Amino acid sequence: MNSPYAVVLIDASGYLFRAYHALPKLTNSQGEATGALIGVLNMLRKLIDETAPEYIGVVFDAPGPTFRDALYPDYKAQRPPMPDELREQLEPLKAIIRAMGLPLLEIPEVEADDVIGTLATRAADQGLSTLISTGDKDMAQLVDARITLINTMSGTVLDPEGVKAKFGVPPARIIDYLSLMGDSSDNIPGVPKCGPKTAVKWIEQYGDLDGVISHAEAIKGKVGEHLRAALDQLPLARQLTTIKRDVELELAPTDLRPSEPDRETLRSWYERIESKRLLATLNGDAGTRTGGAAGTEHAGAAGSAAGGLEGGLFGDLAVGGPLGSAGAADENGGGSSTTGEHGLGQPQWPTAAAPQQPEADYQTILAQAEFDDWLELLRQAELIAFDTETNALDYMRAEIVGVSVAVSAHQAAYIPLAHDYPGAPDQLDREQVLSALKPLLEDAERPKLGQNLKFDMSVCARAGIELRGLAHDSMLQSYVLDSTATRHDMDSLAKKYLDEETITFETIAGKGAKQLTFDQIPLETAAPYAAEDADITLRLHRTLWPRIEALPGLTRVYREIEMPLVPVLSRIERTGVRVDVDELKAQSRDLAERAAELEERAYAEAGSRFNMGSPKQIGAIFFEQLKLPVVAKTPKGAPSTSEAVLEKLAEDGYELPRLILEHRGVTKLRSTYTDKLPLMVHPETGRVHTSYHQAVAATGRLSSSDPNLQNIPIRSEAGRRIRRAFVPEPGFRMLAADYSQIELRIMAHLSGDERLLAAFAAGQDIHRATAAEILSLQPEEVTGEQRRSAKAINFGLIYGMSAFGLARQLGIERQEAQDYVDAYFARYPGVRAFMDKTREQARQDRYVETLFGRRLYLTNIGHSNHQLRSAAERTAINAPMQGTAADIIKRAMIQVDAWIRREQPPVRMIMQVHDELVFEVAEGATQASSEQICALMQDAAELAVPLLVEAGVGDNWEEAH
Structure with missing residues (x-):
């Protein structure tokens, strides 16, 4: 396959079961089951070689019940438990996938289908073509112009036309189709005796499931009786069959970038599972088979039976006698060596003893004497790992629920202060503990370490503590070391750099609407989680910091740019920016009127009304009705209606594509900004407070969210008008300073x-x-x-x-x-x-x-x-240019912030957007402040050409820009 797909999402749990049931029960020379494991890895490798996606997600079902079990206790109730020989292959498979550098996802309380559905939908919304590798027919409901399915077992590829050809209904009706038939494999009730032909006939006749339900009395015969008897359970069947597309995920499709494989770990695993075929991929000779007389990897009857699968369902899966077994003995004549050729010990199977780690010593501090002991430890420590637990994720609303600290590896303490649930034990007085900690936390000479310290700094500020002495941040250490190697949250870092699975917040708090806030979580589970945060942070620092110190350039970036920027960003975020709510509401009304006008003009241009968000309807109007030229085609050869195609047709003078593009832009501005910003005004400050992210963009640029200030359009009149709603406090003016052609x-x-x-x-x-x-x-x-x-x-x-x-x-x-x-x-x-x-x-x-x-x-x-x-x-x-520009404006922010704090001018730094800094300046100080700010920004780097900064002043952001 010469793949055009940007994103590939893999139903890994489905892979595993299919490999297990399709292959003979293979084992290595130690008697450990390997057949399903090797089958999955070969399917994975084949798919990746053929598609070479930019982003990839390998998704497993998380253990435990899901929301469907809550809806319907008998959901999948008839399924037997996972066989032991399959279960023992699961964790090794995950370890190998991680070593391959592939992003692996397991999200509690939802199924892999829901995670894939959410990621695929988000990718499509971003204009990214997505391939879902699955054998699950339920996934057909996700298919559209940007989402395609592939069944790796049969090689079948399904686009919208393929879904219609296979099932008799389009993707939009797959849920109705499955609901009517039910699903015996998942124990989902449907209409008895309603098979595929009947379901298709009803949907074609009555439009959809609701149409079938409303016409139930008109359907004759025994099947009509079955339908009427099943009416009460059809809504449940639809709920169970519908794949969620709005799972709360902390990552976007573009976070699923594969990293470099850990070749040494892979070699160790491949030797353990005794797969010459996979070992050959590490040596660059994947096409060469090695082994015994039959060219196989596993000996005996199982190997002989499995040999016939080569080149079949699992592509190049090689099977046969083990390394070090009869017919393939090692040079010492014994079994497999216990050490790989690079001197690495073999990876541990779940049944084997794991590498010994010092036992964690985590304390829950409920007595004053215990707290006093830890306070003394902190006073003597060279570096304090510090973390806050709060009752909210919003730094402007979060209150401290507890504090965790660590000063040595595997030893940490959690000091609960405000856990409030039935039966909660007495805790130390919150104000007294924070008062005792305040001198330590505010002492700039006592180095502090954290994971995302900016959040802790802002939370402490709300409690009246100015956190100083910010020496290290494990999130930023990982980001500076390699911005693209992994996500930079603590759970991901612990797995990558410490090879440890941490306690996740969802594990102790749940997810979704029923998720507990931290103050509601019992201390028996909250305390180990919180103490682990401080301990893991300290251990990550001890792993990452020496690597950074070994590279002077990275040390300079970390010490002189990223760490000094943390308090600057915290202050900017807490200052916030004022918005004119009435102006935004007026803009929303105008945008709604403009959207309605564009819709009517589009309908007139098309000659009929249509869904402006439907690629299928747009395609029919463009290429069947209006006979517009075909600019590009989908992978299956159908005319494409992608964003790029619309832009090209608009450039060529076709009015309808231009109207659709403008309509999309207008509705996005309204939903993202003019409707949303008024709801984001903080009740205490009357301002909007964004969150800046240092460890997201690969090049070093800052990003922002809630709201995303970086994406407000500047080229369109409607986008510029939104900037007019960003206004200063009375008595102040907006000042915008922008690097010119940096x-x-x-x-x-x-x-x-x-x-x-x-x-x-x-x-x-x-x-x-x-x-x-x-x-x-x-x-x-x-x-x-x-x-x-x-x-x-x-x-x-x-x-x-x-x-x-x-x-x-x-x-x-x-x-x-x-x-x-x-x-x-x-x-x-x-x-x-x-x-x-x-x-x-x-x-x-x-x-x-x-x-x-x-x-x-x-x-x-x-x-x-x-x-x-x-x-x-x-x-x-x-x-190098984007990254250098990012470094320069960060250095400028640090210098300008230092000037503001040193000289105390009537100036507030309130926003950073691309190459621009935005300020509120007292009306009488604009000229002097503008000159000083421009000078500081221009002094942020020495180039062979002048750095030019252009500044403007106005009564709103657009006027000043």
Whole structure:
């Protein structure tokens, strides 16, 4: 398969059961079951080799009941428990998948189907094409223009047309179809004697399940009687059959980026399970079979029977005699070696003894004497691991429920202060404990360590404590060490760097609407969880910090940029920004009117009413009714109606695609900002408080959420109008300071190109100067259209835009665009040399660096898939510029914050958006403050060209920008 899919989601539990039932019961020389394990790994490897996705999720069913069991106690009640020989293969399989660098998900209280449904829907909403690997027919309900199913057992691929051909109904009616038939494998009741043909006939006749129910009296014969008898249970069947698409997940599809495999761990596991085929993949010779006379891996009757499966259902699954068994003895003539060739001990099977860890010593502090002892330990400690437990995730509303601390590995204490549930024990007085801790926490000379200390700092501030001495943050250590290696939450870090499964919050608090707040959780479970937080944080620090210290560039980024930024961001978040609620409500009304107007114009253009969110209906109108040109096709060959296709058709002058795009933009602005922002105003401050995230964007840029300030459009009038609703306090004005063309200036610095350097040094309009260079004109002769083309080239090239992409953006022929690119590089040879050198360096080192030493690792830079390799090469060019720009504005924020705290001017830093800082400044201080802020921002880095900052002042953000 030459895959166009950006996201691949794998129903791993389904894989495991299918492999178990399809394969003979294979074992290694130690008698441990391996058949299902090897089968799944080969299916996984084959799928990944064929699809090479950018994002991948391997999803397992979590142990324990789900919400469906609560709805219907007999759900799957007839299923036998998992066989022991299958169960013993489950944890090794998960360990190997993690070592492969594949994101693995298990979400309590929902099934793997629901997790996959949520991720696939989110991916589709982001315009990402998704392939779901499953044999579960229920998944057909998820299929649409961006979501496709593949059954790895049969090789069947289902797009919307394929679903209709297979089941007789489209994806939107699969739930109705399954509800009517019921599902004996899941024990879901349906209509007795209603098979596929009857279900399809009813749906075609009456439209959907509700239509069938409303016409039940009209259906004759015995099957009609069965239907009427089942009417009460059909709504339940529909609930049980419907895959959730709104599971509360802490990660997005774009978080599912695979990391580099741990080859040593994989080698150890593959030797343990005695799979020559998988071992061969580590040696780069996966196509070569080795082993006994039959070329098999497992000996005996099972191996002989399984040999016939090669090249069949499981592709290249090799089976036969074990390494070190009869017919394949090791050089010592015995069984498998207990040590791999790199001297690593073999991975432990669940039944074997796990590596010994010191027993954790976690204390729950309920007595004053115990607290006094720990207080003395903290006073003597060189480094204090500190964490707060709160009753809310919102730092502006969270109250401290308890505090956990650690000063040595495997030893920690939890001090509960406000647990409030029936039977809760007496706890130490909250105010007295915080008062006793305050001198320690506010002492800048006593180093503190935490995981996401910014949250703890903000929570402490609400309790009247200014947390100082922020020395280390394990989240930021992981992020600086390798931003793309893993997610940077504590559970993920503990698994990756300590190989430990931590107690998750969902485990002790539950999920969804019934989730407990921390103050409601009994101390028997709350205390070990909280103490573990401090202990794991300390142990992560001891693992990660030496790795950072070994690299001076990363040490500088961590010490001089990321850690000093933590208190700056905390202060910005707590200050918040004022919004004009009445203005936003007025904008919402206007946007609603505009959306309705666009709908009517679209209906008139189409000649009929249609669902503007339905790709299928849009496709029928575009290509069957209006005969618009087919710009691109889906993987199955149907005309595509993707966002890119709509944009291309709109550029070509077709009105309906333009109207649909504008309608989507208007409705998104309304739902995301004008309707939502008024609801986010804090009742105490009257302001909106975003959350900035340091450890998300791979390049070092900050992101924000609740609200996402980075995504407010600047190019559209409606987007700019939203910025007008961001206003200062009475007596203040908005000041916005923005770096001018910072990434182009960084390109000039990094490339050292003489003409670029000269243009910036002379203060020229760089786009006009570029147009003059490549067209051999004087700058004053350059037209506005020529400057626009040069601007597209300047920015396009740093983002790796091809001549094809440039032609499309400028609306010109590809050859003309190529001529522009050739002329650009002819006039700026230093830029080309820099790009070539950077690509080569990235291929050798597998990472690139910013000016300040931040690294971005490029796992796909040597990938055999051209698409992935090309994307990594584009990233190699762009990341040093984006990352350096991110480092510069972070350094600027630190310097400006230091000036504000030192000089106490009437200035508040309230937002950071892309290359811009936004302030509230007292009306009489705007001129002096503007000059000082611009000077500090321009002083944040020394480049070979001037750093230029442009500042504006206004009565709202849009006016100041």
